[in-house]
Amino acid sequence: MNDAASEHTDPHRQTASRGTPGGRRPDGDRSASWLPPWPPQWPEITDSVSHALADGSWGRYHGRLAEQLRIRIGELGGCPSCRLLCSGSAGIELALRSVGISAGDKVLLCGYDYPGNFRAVELLGGRPVLGDAASDSYSLDASAVQACPADVKAVIVSHLYGVGAAVASIREQCDRRGFALIEDACQVPGMIIDGRPAGSWGNAAVFSFGGSKPLTAGNGGAVLTADPVIESRWNRWLDRPSDALPMSELQAAALLPQLDRLDACNRLRAESVQQILAAVPWTRTASALPSADRTSTLYKWAWQSDRRDDLITQLSEAGLPVGTGYRSMHRSSDRRCDKLGPLQRCQALDQQLCVLDHSALLSTGPQRDRVVEILNAFAA
Numbered sequence: 001m002n003d004a005a006s007e008h009t010d011p012h013r014q015t016a017s018r019g020t021p022g023g024r025r026p027d028g029d030r031s032a033s034w035l036p037p038w039p040p041q042w043p044e045i046t047d048s049v050s051h052a053l054a055d056g057s058w059g060r061y062h063g064r065l066a067e068q069l070r071i072r073i074g075e076l077g078g079c080p081s082c083r084l085l086c087s088g089s090a091g092i093e094l095a096l097r098s099v100g101i102s103a104g105d106k107v108l109l110c111g112y113d114y115p116g117n118f119r120a121v122e123l124l125g126g127r128p129v130l131g132d133a134a135s136d137s138y139s140l141d142a143s144a145v146q147a148c149p150a151d152v153k154a155v156i157v158s159h160l161y162g163v164g165a166a167v168a169s170i171r172e173q174c175d176r177r178g179f180a181l182i183e184d185a186c187q188v189p190g191m192i193i194d195g196r197p198a199g200s201w202g203n204a205a206v207f208s209f210g211g212s213k214p215l216t217a218g219n220g221g222a223v224l225t226a227d228p229v230i231e232s233r234w235n236r237w238l239d240r241p242s243d244a245l246p247m248s249e250l251q252a253a254a255l256l257p258q259l260d261r262l263d264a265c266n267r268l269r270a271e272s273v274q275q276i277l278a279a280v281p282w283t284r285t286a287s288a289l290p291s292a293d294r295t296s297t298l299y300k301w302a303w304q305s306d307r308r309d310d311l312i313t314q315l316s317e318a319g320l321p322v323g324t325g326y327r328s329m330h331r332s333s334d335r336r337c338d339k340l341g342p343l344q345r346c347q348a349l350d351q352q353l354c355v356l357d358h359s360a361l362l363s364t365g366p367q368r369d370r371v372v373e374i375l376n377a378f379a380a
Helices: 043-054 064-076 088-098 115-123 142-147 167-177 228-238 249-279 281-286 308-317 344-352 365-379
Strands: 081-085 106-110 127-131 152-158 180-184 204-208 221-225 300-304 322-324 353-357
Touching (some): 088 152, 088 180, 088 221, 106 115, 106 142, 115 127, 127 142, 308 322, 308 353, 344 353
Parallel strands (some): 106 127
16 A cells, blocks of 8 residues: 555544643543544544635535535435435434424334434424333334334434444334334444445434544534435425535535545454453443444444443543443433333443443554553453
8 A cells, every 4th residue: 555545544644633631532521642532633634624725615605525525425324315414413303304203293212312312303393202222232122113102103213332223123114014214323324234334224314423423523414315205305495595404615624534534443443342352351241242343333332330430430530531321211201202111221221331432442552452451450
Protein backbone atom coordinates (compact mmCIF):
# COMPACT_ATOMS: atom_id res chain seq x y z
CA MET A 1 0.00 0.00 0.00
CA ASN A 2 1.38 3.41 -0.91
CA ASP A 3 1.51 6.30 1.56
CA ALA A 4 -1.41 8.14 -0.01
CA ALA A 5 -3.66 5.13 0.34
CA SER A 6 -2.54 4.33 3.86
CA GLU A 7 -3.49 7.83 5.00
CA HIS A 8 -7.11 6.98 4.28
CA THR A 9 -7.23 3.48 5.79
CA ASP A 10 -5.20 3.68 9.00
CA PRO A 11 -7.75 4.43 11.74
CA HIS A 12 -5.06 5.67 14.09
CA ARG A 13 -3.42 8.33 11.92
CA GLN A 14 -4.18 11.56 13.78
CA THR A 15 -3.25 15.18 13.66
CA ALA A 16 -0.83 16.42 16.30
CA SER A 17 -3.41 17.07 19.02
CA ARG A 18 -4.32 14.11 21.21
CA GLY A 19 -7.42 15.55 22.82
CA THR A 20 -8.66 18.29 25.04
CA PRO A 21 -6.79 19.37 28.17
CA GLY A 22 -7.16 17.11 31.17
CA GLY A 23 -8.21 14.11 29.10
CA ARG A 24 -11.84 15.28 28.98
CA ARG A 25 -13.78 14.56 25.82
CA PRO A 26 -15.66 17.35 24.05
CA ASP A 27 -18.97 15.59 24.84
CA GLY A 28 -18.15 15.59 28.55
CA ASP A 29 -17.18 11.92 28.94
CA ARG A 30 -13.99 11.17 30.80
CA SER A 31 -11.21 9.48 28.86
CA ALA A 32 -7.51 8.98 29.30
CA SER A 33 -5.00 10.67 27.02
CA TRP A 34 -3.49 7.29 26.16
CA LEU A 35 -6.68 6.21 24.35
CA PRO A 36 -7.42 7.15 20.73
CA PRO A 37 -9.45 10.39 20.76
CA TRP A 38 -13.02 10.47 19.50
CA PRO A 39 -14.32 12.37 17.58
CA PRO A 40 -11.38 11.44 15.38
CA GLN A 41 -8.69 13.97 14.57
CA TRP A 42 -7.79 12.63 11.14
CA PRO A 43 -6.00 14.86 8.62
CA GLU A 44 -8.41 14.03 5.82
CA ILE A 45 -11.31 15.37 7.91
CA THR A 46 -9.41 18.62 8.41
CA ASP A 47 -8.62 18.76 4.69
CA SER A 48 -12.21 18.06 3.66
CA VAL A 49 -13.69 20.70 5.97
CA SER A 50 -11.00 23.23 5.03
CA HIS A 51 -11.72 22.72 1.34
CA ALA A 52 -15.45 23.25 1.92
CA LEU A 53 -14.63 26.51 3.70
CA ALA A 54 -12.21 27.62 1.00
CA ASP A 55 -14.46 26.96 -2.00
CA GLY A 56 -17.56 28.49 -0.41
CA SER A 57 -19.66 25.32 -0.56
CA TRP A 58 -20.23 25.54 3.19
CA GLY A 59 -22.62 28.46 2.62
CA ARG A 60 -24.89 26.83 0.02
CA TYR A 61 -28.34 25.35 0.57
CA HIS A 62 -27.51 22.36 -1.63
CA GLY A 63 -23.90 21.27 -2.00
CA ARG A 64 -22.06 18.49 -3.76
CA LEU A 65 -20.69 17.01 -0.51
CA ALA A 66 -24.12 16.48 1.01
CA GLU A 67 -25.27 14.85 -2.22
CA GLN A 68 -22.23 12.55 -2.23
CA LEU A 69 -22.92 11.65 1.38
CA ARG A 70 -26.60 10.98 0.69
CA ILE A 71 -25.69 8.50 -2.04
CA ARG A 72 -23.03 6.76 0.02
CA ILE A 73 -25.20 6.42 3.12
CA GLY A 74 -27.95 4.91 0.99
CA GLU A 75 -25.46 2.40 -0.38
CA LEU A 76 -24.16 1.66 3.12
CA GLY A 77 -27.68 0.85 4.30
CA GLY A 78 -28.65 -1.07 1.17
CA CYS A 79 -31.46 1.32 0.26
CA PRO A 80 -32.03 3.26 -2.98
CA SER A 81 -33.57 6.25 -1.19
CA CYS A 82 -31.84 8.27 1.51
CA ARG A 83 -32.59 11.65 3.03
CA LEU A 84 -30.05 13.49 5.21
CA LEU A 85 -31.44 15.11 8.35
CA CYS A 86 -30.47 17.24 11.32
CA SER A 87 -30.56 14.28 13.74
CA GLY A 88 -31.39 10.62 14.19
CA SER A 89 -34.18 11.58 16.59
CA ALA A 90 -35.82 13.62 13.84
CA GLY A 91 -35.38 10.57 11.62
CA ILE A 92 -37.35 8.31 13.95
CA GLU A 93 -40.21 10.81 14.08
CA LEU A 94 -40.18 11.23 10.30
CA ALA A 95 -40.08 7.47 9.75
CA LEU A 96 -43.06 6.94 12.05
CA ARG A 97 -45.04 9.67 10.29
CA SER A 98 -44.22 8.22 6.89
CA VAL A 99 -45.71 4.81 7.76
CA GLY A 100 -48.90 6.51 8.94
CA ILE A 101 -48.49 6.82 12.71
CA SER A 102 -50.76 9.49 14.14
CA ALA A 103 -52.90 10.17 17.20
CA GLY A 104 -54.19 7.01 18.85
CA ASP A 105 -51.99 4.56 16.94
CA LYS A 106 -50.08 1.92 18.89
CA VAL A 107 -46.38 1.31 18.28
CA LEU A 108 -44.48 -1.68 19.70
CA LEU A 109 -40.91 -1.13 20.89
CA CYS A 110 -38.56 -2.60 23.45
CA GLY A 111 -38.85 -1.32 27.00
CA TYR A 112 -35.07 -1.04 26.99
CA ASP A 113 -34.32 1.33 24.13
CA TYR A 114 -33.15 4.83 23.35
CA PRO A 115 -35.73 6.92 25.28
CA GLY A 116 -36.15 9.28 22.32
CA ASN A 117 -37.94 6.51 20.40
CA PHE A 118 -40.62 6.30 23.09
CA ARG A 119 -40.96 10.06 23.06
CA ALA A 120 -41.24 10.19 19.27
CA VAL A 121 -44.28 7.91 19.46
CA GLU A 122 -45.82 10.15 22.13
CA LEU A 123 -45.04 13.30 20.15
CA LEU A 124 -47.14 12.02 17.26
CA GLY A 125 -50.00 11.22 19.63
CA GLY A 126 -49.35 7.49 19.46
CA ARG A 127 -49.30 5.04 22.34
CA PRO A 128 -46.14 3.03 23.03
CA VAL A 129 -46.54 -0.69 23.64
CA LEU A 130 -43.49 -2.06 25.45
CA GLY A 131 -42.12 -5.55 24.86
CA ASP A 132 -39.26 -7.27 26.64
CA ALA A 133 -35.69 -7.52 25.40
CA ALA A 134 -34.41 -10.82 24.02
CA SER A 135 -32.24 -12.92 26.32
CA ASP A 136 -29.38 -12.98 23.80
CA SER A 137 -29.37 -9.30 22.83
CA TYR A 138 -30.37 -5.85 24.07
CA SER A 139 -33.16 -5.49 21.52
CA LEU A 140 -36.84 -6.34 21.20
CA ASP A 141 -37.60 -10.05 21.53
CA ALA A 142 -39.16 -11.32 18.31
CA SER A 143 -41.78 -13.18 20.35
CA ALA A 144 -43.18 -9.80 21.43
CA VAL A 145 -44.14 -9.06 17.82
CA GLN A 146 -46.03 -12.33 17.68
CA ALA A 147 -47.74 -11.73 21.04
CA CYS A 148 -48.65 -8.04 20.77
CA PRO A 149 -52.22 -6.85 20.17
CA ALA A 150 -53.57 -6.80 16.62
CA ASP A 151 -54.24 -3.06 16.79
CA VAL A 152 -50.51 -2.28 16.85
CA LYS A 153 -49.69 -0.37 13.67
CA ALA A 154 -45.87 -0.29 13.65
CA VAL A 155 -42.83 -1.78 15.35
CA ILE A 156 -39.55 -0.04 16.19
CA VAL A 157 -36.53 -2.33 16.49
CA SER A 158 -33.08 -1.06 17.50
CA HIS A 159 -29.69 -2.73 17.13
CA LEU A 160 -27.73 -1.93 20.29
CA TYR A 161 -24.12 -2.35 21.42
CA GLY A 162 -22.92 -4.30 18.38
CA VAL A 163 -25.52 -7.07 18.79
CA GLY A 164 -28.09 -7.14 16.02
CA ALA A 165 -31.75 -7.70 16.80
CA ALA A 166 -33.44 -10.82 15.44
CA VAL A 167 -34.54 -8.59 12.62
CA ALA A 168 -35.22 -11.27 9.99
CA SER A 169 -37.71 -12.94 12.32
CA ILE A 170 -39.19 -9.58 13.33
CA ARG A 171 -39.56 -8.60 9.67
CA GLU A 172 -41.34 -11.88 8.96
CA GLN A 173 -43.72 -11.37 11.88
CA CYS A 174 -44.43 -7.78 10.82
CA ASP A 175 -45.23 -8.88 7.28
CA ARG A 176 -47.50 -11.64 8.54
CA ARG A 177 -49.41 -9.33 10.88
CA GLY A 178 -49.47 -6.24 8.68
CA PHE A 179 -47.21 -4.04 10.84
CA ALA A 180 -44.80 -1.46 9.47
CA LEU A 181 -41.21 -1.88 10.68
CA ILE A 182 -38.99 1.05 11.66
CA GLU A 183 -35.34 -0.02 11.94
CA ASP A 184 -33.22 2.05 14.31
CA ALA A 185 -29.70 1.46 12.97
CA CYS A 186 -28.29 4.59 14.61
CA GLN A 187 -25.50 2.70 16.40
CA VAL A 188 -24.52 0.25 13.67
CA PRO A 189 -23.72 1.86 10.28
CA GLY A 190 -22.00 -0.69 8.07
CA MET A 191 -23.00 -3.73 10.12
CA ILE A 192 -24.34 -6.85 8.40
CA ILE A 193 -27.28 -8.39 10.26
CA ASP A 194 -28.93 -11.65 9.19
CA GLY A 195 -27.09 -11.40 5.87
CA ARG A 196 -28.17 -7.87 4.95
CA PRO A 197 -26.92 -4.36 5.73
CA ALA A 198 -28.30 -2.73 8.84
CA GLY A 199 -30.90 -0.29 7.55
CA SER A 200 -32.24 -2.54 4.79
CA TRP A 201 -34.78 -4.47 6.87
CA GLY A 202 -37.28 -1.77 7.77
CA ASN A 203 -39.99 -0.05 5.78
CA ALA A 204 -37.91 2.90 6.89
CA ALA A 205 -34.58 2.98 8.74
CA VAL A 206 -32.58 5.60 10.60
CA PHE A 207 -28.87 6.36 11.05
CA SER A 208 -27.41 8.88 13.50
CA PHE A 209 -24.22 10.94 13.21
CA GLY A 210 -24.45 12.56 16.63
CA GLY A 211 -22.06 12.74 19.56
CA SER A 212 -19.57 9.90 19.74
CA LYS A 213 -21.25 7.67 17.16
CA PRO A 214 -19.03 5.51 14.87
CA LEU A 215 -19.76 8.08 12.15
CA THR A 216 -19.99 11.51 13.74
CA ALA A 217 -20.53 15.12 12.80
CA GLY A 218 -21.61 16.16 16.29
CA ASN A 219 -25.21 16.14 15.07
CA GLY A 220 -27.00 14.76 12.05
CA GLY A 221 -28.84 11.72 10.79
CA ALA A 222 -30.42 10.03 7.81
CA VAL A 223 -33.58 8.14 6.92
CA LEU A 224 -33.52 5.34 4.36
CA THR A 225 -36.18 3.39 2.49
CA ALA A 226 -36.73 1.19 -0.53
CA ASP A 227 -40.36 2.33 -0.80
CA PRO A 228 -40.90 5.18 -3.31
CA VAL A 229 -44.20 6.11 -1.64
CA ILE A 230 -42.43 6.73 1.67
CA GLU A 231 -39.68 8.67 -0.10
CA SER A 232 -42.27 10.89 -1.79
CA ARG A 233 -43.81 11.69 1.58
CA TRP A 234 -40.43 12.76 2.97
CA ASN A 235 -39.86 15.02 -0.01
CA ARG A 236 -43.33 16.54 0.23
CA TRP A 237 -42.97 17.28 3.94
CA LEU A 238 -39.38 18.52 3.95
CA ASP A 239 -38.97 20.47 0.70
CA ARG A 240 -40.60 23.86 1.50
CA PRO A 241 -38.79 24.57 -0.89
CA SER A 242 -35.63 24.74 1.24
CA ASP A 243 -34.93 21.67 3.37
CA ALA A 244 -36.83 21.89 6.69
CA LEU A 245 -34.51 19.50 8.59
CA PRO A 246 -31.17 19.85 6.80
CA MET A 247 -27.69 18.57 7.34
CA SER A 248 -25.05 21.17 6.57
CA GLU A 249 -22.36 20.93 3.93
CA LEU A 250 -19.71 21.18 6.67
CA GLN A 251 -21.17 18.16 8.44
CA ALA A 252 -21.07 16.23 5.18
CA ALA A 253 -17.47 17.31 4.68
CA ALA A 254 -16.57 15.85 8.08
CA LEU A 255 -18.46 12.60 7.51
CA LEU A 256 -17.29 11.60 4.04
CA PRO A 257 -13.68 10.80 5.07
CA GLN A 258 -14.96 8.73 7.98
CA LEU A 259 -16.83 6.45 5.59
CA ASP A 260 -13.49 5.61 3.97
CA ARG A 261 -12.18 4.30 7.30
CA LEU A 262 -15.34 2.66 8.66
CA ASP A 263 -14.38 -0.89 7.66
CA ALA A 264 -10.88 -0.50 9.09
CA CYS A 265 -12.26 0.89 12.36
CA ASN A 266 -14.77 -1.94 12.59
CA ARG A 267 -11.96 -4.47 12.13
CA LEU A 268 -9.93 -2.85 14.92
CA ARG A 269 -12.86 -2.81 17.31
CA ALA A 270 -13.64 -6.45 16.54
CA GLU A 271 -10.00 -7.42 17.11
CA SER A 272 -10.05 -5.67 20.49
CA VAL A 273 -13.20 -7.52 21.52
CA GLN A 274 -11.70 -10.86 20.53
CA GLN A 275 -8.50 -10.15 22.48
CA ILE A 276 -10.43 -9.01 25.56
CA LEU A 277 -12.78 -12.00 25.46
CA ALA A 278 -9.78 -14.32 25.26
CA ALA A 279 -7.88 -12.61 28.08
CA VAL A 280 -10.59 -11.43 30.50
CA PRO A 281 -12.81 -14.36 31.56
CA TRP A 282 -15.58 -12.35 33.24
CA THR A 283 -16.41 -10.51 30.01
CA ARG A 284 -17.47 -13.77 28.32
CA THR A 285 -20.42 -14.28 30.65
CA ALA A 286 -21.22 -10.59 31.17
CA SER A 287 -21.89 -9.76 27.52
CA ALA A 288 -24.50 -10.75 24.95
CA LEU A 289 -21.74 -10.29 22.38
CA PRO A 290 -20.04 -13.70 22.16
CA SER A 291 -17.71 -12.56 19.41
CA ALA A 292 -17.24 -9.83 16.85
CA ASP A 293 -16.17 -9.81 13.22
CA ARG A 294 -15.26 -7.14 10.70
CA THR A 295 -18.93 -6.49 9.92
CA SER A 296 -19.78 -5.74 13.55
CA THR A 297 -20.17 -2.06 14.38
CA LEU A 298 -19.53 -1.45 18.06
CA TYR A 299 -20.64 1.97 19.29
CA LYS A 300 -20.53 0.67 22.86
CA TRP A 301 -19.66 -2.73 24.28
CA ALA A 302 -22.13 -3.67 27.02
CA TRP A 303 -21.70 -5.89 30.06
CA GLN A 304 -24.13 -6.93 32.78
CA SER A 305 -22.88 -6.88 36.35
CA ASP A 306 -24.49 -7.13 39.78
CA ARG A 307 -21.63 -4.87 40.86
CA ARG A 308 -22.20 -2.28 38.17
CA ASP A 309 -21.51 0.76 40.32
CA ASP A 310 -18.22 -0.73 41.54
CA LEU A 311 -17.32 -1.70 37.98
CA ILE A 312 -17.97 1.78 36.60
CA THR A 313 -16.12 3.48 39.45
CA GLN A 314 -13.04 1.30 39.12
CA LEU A 315 -12.84 1.41 35.34
CA SER A 316 -13.48 5.17 35.24
CA GLU A 317 -10.74 5.83 37.77
CA ALA A 318 -8.39 3.77 35.61
CA GLY A 319 -9.23 5.99 32.63
CA LEU A 320 -11.66 3.87 30.61
CA PRO A 321 -14.69 5.64 29.07
CA VAL A 322 -17.54 3.73 30.73
CA GLY A 323 -21.03 4.53 31.91
CA THR A 324 -24.48 3.10 32.48
CA GLY A 325 -26.84 2.02 29.73
CA TYR A 326 -30.21 3.60 28.98
CA ARG A 327 -32.87 4.18 31.60
CA SER A 328 -35.41 1.48 30.75
CA MET A 329 -38.90 2.72 29.95
CA HIS A 330 -40.51 -0.15 31.89
CA ARG A 331 -40.65 2.41 34.71
CA SER A 332 -43.15 4.51 32.75
CA SER A 333 -46.66 4.98 34.07
CA ASP A 334 -49.42 2.78 32.69
CA ARG A 335 -51.14 6.02 31.72
CA ARG A 336 -48.39 6.57 29.14
CA CYS A 337 -47.98 3.11 27.65
CA ASP A 338 -49.05 -0.53 27.51
CA LYS A 339 -46.70 -3.30 28.64
CA LEU A 340 -46.51 -6.91 27.52
CA GLY A 341 -45.81 -8.47 30.90
CA PRO A 342 -43.30 -7.51 33.62
CA LEU A 343 -40.41 -6.87 31.18
CA GLN A 344 -37.94 -8.66 33.44
CA ARG A 345 -35.04 -8.55 31.00
CA CYS A 346 -35.52 -4.79 30.59
CA GLN A 347 -35.48 -4.39 34.36
CA ALA A 348 -32.21 -6.31 34.59
CA LEU A 349 -30.57 -4.26 31.85
CA ASP A 350 -31.72 -1.06 33.54
CA GLN A 351 -30.05 -2.06 36.80
CA GLN A 352 -26.98 -3.94 35.60
CA LEU A 353 -25.74 -2.65 32.27
CA CYS A 354 -22.34 -0.99 31.96
CA VAL A 355 -21.10 0.23 28.57
CA LEU A 356 -17.57 0.80 27.29
CA ASP A 357 -17.20 3.44 24.57
CA HIS A 358 -15.87 2.30 21.22
CA SER A 359 -12.90 4.67 21.40
CA ALA A 360 -11.27 2.23 23.84
CA LEU A 361 -11.78 -0.57 21.33
CA LEU A 362 -9.80 1.38 18.72
CA SER A 363 -6.68 0.91 20.84
CA THR A 364 -3.83 -1.28 19.58
CA GLY A 365 -0.55 -2.68 20.89
CA PRO A 366 0.39 -1.40 24.38
CA GLN A 367 -2.82 0.66 24.52
CA ARG A 368 -4.95 -2.44 24.05
CA ASP A 369 -2.80 -4.42 26.50
CA ARG A 370 -3.47 -1.73 29.09
CA VAL A 371 -7.22 -1.96 28.49
CA VAL A 372 -7.00 -5.73 29.06
CA GLU A 373 -4.96 -5.21 32.23
CA ILE A 374 -7.51 -2.75 33.64
CA LEU A 375 -10.42 -5.09 32.88
CA ASN A 376 -8.63 -8.05 34.44
CA ALA A 377 -7.95 -6.05 37.59
CA PHE A 378 -11.67 -5.74 38.22
CA ALA A 379 -12.05 -9.49 38.50
CA ALA A 380 -9.00 -9.82 40.78
